[in-house]
Amino acid sequence: MMMTTALPIQGGCACGNIRYTCTQLPLLMFQCHCRDCQRAVGGLFAANVWFVTDKIMFDTEPKSYVVKSDIGNTIHHEFCADCGSPIGMWIEEDRTGRALRASTLDDPAWLKPDADIFVKNAYPWEVFDPNRPKYQNGPPEELVARLAARIFT
Numbered sequence: 417m418m419m420t421t422a423l424p425i426q427g428g429c430a431c432g433n434i435r436y437t438c439t440q441l442p443l444l445m446f447q448c449h450c451r452d453c454q455r456a457v458g459g460l461f462a463a464n465v466w467f468v469t470d471k472i473m474f475d476t477e478p479k480s481y482v483v484k485s486d487i488g489n490t491i492h493h494e495f496c497a498d499c500g501s502p503i504g505m506w507i508e509e510d511r512t513g514r515a516l517r518a519s520t521l522d523d524p525a526w527l528k529p530d531a532d533i534f535v536k537n538a539y540p541w542e543v544f545d546p547n548r549p550k551y552q553n554g555p556p557e558e559l560v561a562r563l564a565a566r567i568f569t
């Protein structure tokens with residue numbers, strides 16, 4: 417289902433030192449259960465809201481650290497250096513998109529996750545929405561393309 421809200425979308429970290437503005441609706445939203453996202457956000461999964469990279473404007477760029485994904489991609493996980501809030505992530509091999517963690521949005525209530533991904537790493541006690549698509553690994557490329565096309569049609 418299409419996600420929609422009034423623009424611009426604003427958010428930031430817990431201490432307020434990092435603030436951002438998004439001038440376009442998100443492309444898609446995946447709940448990522450991979451171990452790196454679990455570690456980055458300290459939770460069962462990261463609720464990653466993906467935007468076109470140049471539609472997010474930060475007043476202060478977050479700090480980041482790098483991890484190599486299972487398939488060899490270079491992933492930058494971002495956080496606030498002052499309060500430690502998880503902010504987002506981006507993939508060095510594909511700079512078209514940039515994700516914000518749902519928790520950073522001033523109002524996350526309108527978001528609708530499109531799928532659960534890397535479910536192979538989910539904790540055994542997780543409970544899933546049976547109506548939401550689940551992928552054991554990363555999302556299929558055709559799915560990403562189809563979801564992302566929604567905001568341009």
Ligand SMILES: [Zn+2]
Pocket residue numbers: 429430431432433434496497498499500501
């Ligand atoms: Zn902060």
Ligand SMILES: [Zn+2]
Pocket residue numbers: 448449450451452453454462534
């Ligand atoms: Zn992940």
